[in-house]
Amino acid sequence: MTTNAQERPNAQERADALRQALATRVVVADGAMGTMLQAQDPTLEDFQQLEGCNEVLNVTRPDIVRSVHEAYFSVGVDCVETNTFGANYAALAEYEILDRTFELSESGARIAREVADEFTASTGQQRWVLGSMGPGTKLPTLGHIRYSTIRDAYQINAEGLITGGADALLVETTQDLLQTKSSIIGARRAMDALGVSVPLICSVTVETTGTMLLGSEIGAALTSLEPLGVDMIGLNCATGPAEMSEHLRYLARNARIPISCMPNAGLPVLTKDGAHYPLSAAELADAQETFVREYGLSLVGGCCGTTPEHLRQVVERVRGLAPVARDPRPEPGASSLYQTVAFRQDLAFMAIGERTNANGSKKFRDAMLEARW
Known part of the structure; x- marks a missing residue:
């Protein structure tokens, strides 16, 4: 399982070059994948009777998957995400093909790697592959699934991505901090098993409520995830850029590591023809340029509803922009699932009392009368 990753020439050099690029300039990733795959109308046979399992197309219709990567590279993006968003325990178990996790992860990365190498050779611009690791549909915090179960499955997912040629691992669209931790730890174990080191990017999803799905504030996410050794933290999905601004501001002020942002093309509007994403390409480009200049983003891209035209304008x-220098001043603290609490020493006195009801508690009344404080 480790041979291809270790023998592939320049794999570590590519990963190191990506780290260098993220540290010195703004790197642009791609946009939506699923809608572009569906637009090519794959048949039920293409899905091997597993309707909606886009990852199967990596094996049956690599030409379709390849065409999506080509469309994004053609508009100048630096990197594309693999078609492996659902190559995880929860999603593949629902299709009863859990044993294909490595196969579908490796094939998705290999397709993207081939296209990236072709564009690198033809344009002279280094192109990279981000191995997409999606959240699945089970939330361990709510007891849907055991933490260790999905952690081990994410390791297989990550091993397949690295073996196929991914230059970085992107833990994305995370909604549950325990699920996020499982995927980060799984990714770390995969790197250790394969003897490689690639950038590990974590992108959480904050809903229109202002928190992640389970109620975690962005501060809780940063406090919980940054110590796990991720190379970058950011936001993707759920909302457009307007709703992400305050969360990015918090990250800019507090994150010690680089920041990313991949918003939807606005909040979806339901029409008779289905969901419509209203944000134009120019509006997304405006927002991302503003975020780069104000919050020092290092990686930008798009999520649901974004197209090659959106990313062309972002590029x-x-x-040529360099990330604006940030001066983060995080306050040490601890976090629950919901919020972070700073380690501050309060010099004021603290009054601590229990129920002092002399009428309701004879024992308390007697103690009070006897001055047994």
């Missing part, structure tokens, strides 16, 4: 706006 034009941020090309």
Whole structure:
């Protein structure tokens, strides 16, 4: 399982070059994958009777998957995400093909790697592959699934991605901090098993409520996840850029590591023809340029509803920009599932009392009368 990753020439050099690029300039990733795959109308046979399992297309219709990567690279993006968002325990178990986790992860990364190498050779611009690791549909915090079960499955997922040629691992669209931790730890174990080191990017999803799905504030996410050794933290999915601004501001002020942002093309509007994403390409480009200049983003891209045209305009706006220098001043603290609490020493006195009801408690009344404080 480790041979291909170790023998592939320049794999570590590519990963190191990506780290260097993220540290010195703005790197642009791609946009939506699923809608572009569906637009090519794959048949039920293409899905091997597993309707909606896009990852199967990595094996049956690599030409479709390849065409999506080509469309994004053609507009100048630096990296594409693999078609492996659902190559995880929860999603594949529902299709009863859990034993294909490695196969579908490796094939998805290999397709993207081939296209990236072709564009690197033809344009002279280094192109990279981000191995997509999606959240699945089970939340361990709510007891849907055991933490160790999905952690071990994420390791297989990550091993397949690295073996197929991914230059970085992108833990994305996370909604449950325990699920996020399981995927990060699984990714770390995969790197250790394969003897490689690639950038590990974590992208959480904050809903329109202002928190992650289970109620975690962005501060709780940063306090919980940064110590796990991720190379970058950011936001993707759920909302458009407008709703992400305050969360990015918090990260800019507190995160010691680089920041990413991959928003939807606005909040979806339900029409008779289904969901419509209203944000234009120019509006997304405006927002991402603003975020780069104000919050020092190192990686930008798009999520649901974004197209190659959206990313073409983003590339034009941020090309040549260097991340604005940040001066983060995080306050040490601890976090629950919901919020972070700073380690501050309060010099004021603290009054601690229990129920002092002389009428309701004879024992308390007697103690009070006898001055047994």
